[in-house]
Amino acid sequence: MFASKGFAGVSLRDIASAADTKAGSLYYHFASKDELVEAVLRHAIEEMHQHVRDAVDAAADEGAAGRLKAAISAHTESVMERTDYAKALLRISSQIPDDVRERHNKHARAYGEYWGQLFNDARDEGAIRVDLDLTLARLLVLGAMNWTVEWPASLWSPESITSTLNKIVFEGIGTDDVDEEAVRALH
Amino acid sequence: MFASKGFAGVSLRDIASAADTKAGSLYYHFASKDELVEAVLRHAIEEMHQHVRDAVDAAADEGAAGRLKAAISAHTESVMERTDYAKALLRISSQIPDDVRERHNKHARAYGEYWGQLFNDARDEGAIRVDLDLTLARLLVLGAMNWTVEWPASLWSPESITSTLNKIVFEGIGTDDVDEEAVRALH
DNA sequence: GTCTATAACTAGATAGAC
DNA sequence: GTCTATCTAGTTATAGAC
Numbered sequence: 001m002f003a004s005k006g007f008a009g010v011s012l013r014d015i016a017s018a019a020d021t022k023a024g025s026l027y028y029h030f031a032s033k034d035e036l037v038e039a040v041l042r043h044a045i046e047e048m049h050q051h052v053r054d055a056v057d058a059a060a061d062e063g064a065a066g067r068l069k070a071a072i073s074a075h076t077e078s079v080m081e082r083t084d085y086a087k088a089l090l091r092i093s094s095q096i097p098d099d100v101r102e103r104h105n106k107h108a109r110a111y112g113e114y115w116g117q118l119f120n121d122a123r124d125e126g127a128i129r130v131d132l133d134l135t136l137a138r139l140l141v142l143g144a145m146n147w148t149v150e151w152p153a154s155l156w157s158p159e160s161i162t163s164t165l166n167k168i169v170f171e172g173i174g175t176d177d178v179d180e181e182a183v184r185a186l187h
Numbered sequence: 188m189f190a191s192k193g194f195a196g197v198s199l200r201d202i203a204s205a206a207d208t209k210a211g212s213l214y215y216h217f218a219s220k221d222e223l224v225e226a227v228l229r230h231a232i233e234e235m236h237q238h239v240r241d242a243v244d245a246a247a248d249e250g251a252a253g254r255l256k257a258a259i260s261a262h263t264e265s266v267m268e269r270t271d272y273a274k275a276l277l278r279i280s281s282q283i284p285d286d287v288r289e290r291h292n293k294h295a296r297a298y299g300e301y302w303g304q305l306f307n308d309a310r311d312e313g314a315i316r317v318d319l320d321l322t323l324a325r326l327l328v329l330g331a332m333n334w335t336v337e338w339p340a341s342l343w344s345p346e347s348i349t350s351t352l353n354k355i356v357f358e359g360i361g362t363d364d365v366d367e368e369a370v371r372a373l374h
Numbered sequence: 375g376t377c378t379a380t381a382a383c384t385a386g387a388t389a390g391a392c
Numbered sequence: 393g394t395c396t397a398t399c400t401a402g403t404t405a406t407a408g409a410c
Binding site: 094133141148156161169 | 191192196314331332335338347352354359360361
């Protein structure tokens, strides 16, 4: 509900009703709407982080570039279909009260640093070109994935999306002129 | 205000106050909050479209790939620093009332089709590899740009961002193994 | 733990003076 | 065109019964 109507656009009555209870009852579990949304965002980031970490661990023996690709697939899955928590996180984290957002950002930083490590490892392995600002590259790639939350009901499977994204991220959309010349030269 | 607090999070009193007027006075100009936000979104999309079109026209003689790069730079500028309208558009267009969003989407489709044309032209020119779903590629690239609206006050200049993004989009972040083998083979 | 009732306030919108 | 005043309905949050 937060994802589709925004933080202020959802009332505690709406939430209570969806949970088959009454607004007053929510106050037994949460002291305020702010605390409720904070719990939602915290759950979202932990769930995403865990899903990505699992995918990365499963690709442990594929090298740093392989692990990064696995992370990209897992994060995209989280955003697109795994859970409404991820969608809410991405859509409302910029429009919640300042103090909630500050606490959330603190909590979310660990996830960002985890991604930083994935990119660093891949570069140290020699899989990423060295003429890029790696932080900027990371933010842009994460942005491409995060924005899928704004897509209408998707026409594509998560697999086709992640495979296309991984191709673009690692190889680009361009026809590699140098490569084609080299290939021609070889024949 | 819509960008930072969401559609429902901003009251007409807030808006009126920022415009040095009173809430009641807004009703002389707009019949409802819905109509007001619809005007904001319409202005935003037209402004963006115009800015990108200007940049593309200025790059008219650079080939389709050059025009696409110019569009990427211009769109990113629009999102990051040109105007609050663009930020509002990107942040709230998914959380406005259904009928407003439907009318807005209709209006926004022209901009999406303009981007489709840019990508098609670049591929027809031979600048984009043919093994990609071009619509998907377009949405992912636009997503990377759009998500910059969620970045905190940027540590990077728009120029460094667009240059990095254009590099990633066209060439990828990967070290091109095939290329290096080919180059070695040539020597 | 959940309920009803309600307090205290704010929302969008309207009416009518100027 | 803008103002003040106000209506109606909805908001978060609390109090107290069960």
